[in-house]
Amino acid sequence: MNVIMLGPPGSGKGTQSVFIARKMGLTPLSTGAIFRKNIAEKTELGKLAESYIADGKLVPDEVTVNLVKDSVKGTDGVILDGFPRTVAQAEALETFLKVDKVVYLDVEFDALLKRLTGRRECRKCGAPTHISLGFTSCPQCGGELIQRADDTEEVITKRFTEYEKATSPLVEFYSKKGNLVRIEAKGSIEEITEKIFEALEK
Numbered sequence: 001m002n003v004i005m006l007g008p009p010g011s012g013k014g015t016q017s018v019f020i021a022r023k024m025g026l027t028p029l030s031t032g033a034i035f036r037k038n039i040a041e042k043t044e045l046g047k048l049a050e051s052y053i054a055d056g057k058l059v060p061d062e063v064t065v066n067l068v069k070d071s072v073k074g075t076d077g078v079i080l081d082g083f084p085r086t087v088a089q090a091e092a093l094e095t096f097l098k099v100d101k102v103v104y105l106d107v108e109f110d111a112l113l114k115r116l117t118g119r120r121e122c123r124k125c126g127a128p129t130h131i132s133l134g135f136t137s138c139p140q141c142g143g144e145l146i147q148r149a150d151d152t153e154e155v156i157t158k159r160f161t162e163y164e165k166a167t168s169p170l171v172e173f174y175s176k177k178g179n180l181v182r183i184e185a186k187g188s189i190e191e192i193t194e195k196i197f198e199a200l201e202k
């Protein structure tokens with residue numbers, strides 16, 4: 001079975017991909033990991049992608065598509081996280097992979113905002129925590145807790161809006177094909193994993 005995971009940044013999509021992959025014996029493939037692996041192994045496509053990144057440019061669709069194509073070769077079922085991002089990429093994907101299910105993690109913006117703006121990490125050891133847990137210093141080492149620069153309301157709102165704008169055509173594309181599964185991403189990580197698992201088993 002081949003699965004695509006869609007969901008806004010901060011929805012826990014990456015974590016869920018890994019959990020579901022383990023549970024169902026699938027290979028989790030995130031575009032980030034694909035890029036890192038190919039760059040580290042100095043493959044032709046990796047070197048090409050790196051040249052764009054080094055210039056501060058976006059990696060062209062064709063390069064990304066070919067990297068994904070190489071990565072799914074020889075696998076027996078994958079979960080794609082971070083690809084496709086556009087309908088053009090989705091159409092390219094159709095030519096080399098049979099997509100069985102597309103999981104769309106539906107998250108309410110308010111909940112997402114609360115979760116992300118409340119994140120803190122230790123300046124010293126990097127341990128993550130959340131203001132809702134009530135710590136005033138790092139629970140691991142007592143270090144000072146800081147907020148990441150991109151965890152502000154402004155940045156999160158911008159990322160979410162951009163994501164929705166980019167993803168709605170994809171959601172529509174897969175809805176029409178009839179393989180979109182909408183999951184209300186509410187509750188604990190384990191509860192959401194269970195919901196996705198049930199939907200995929202159907």
Ligand SMILES: [Zn+2]
Pocket residue numbers: 122123124125126127138139140141142143
């Ligand atoms: Zn610490």
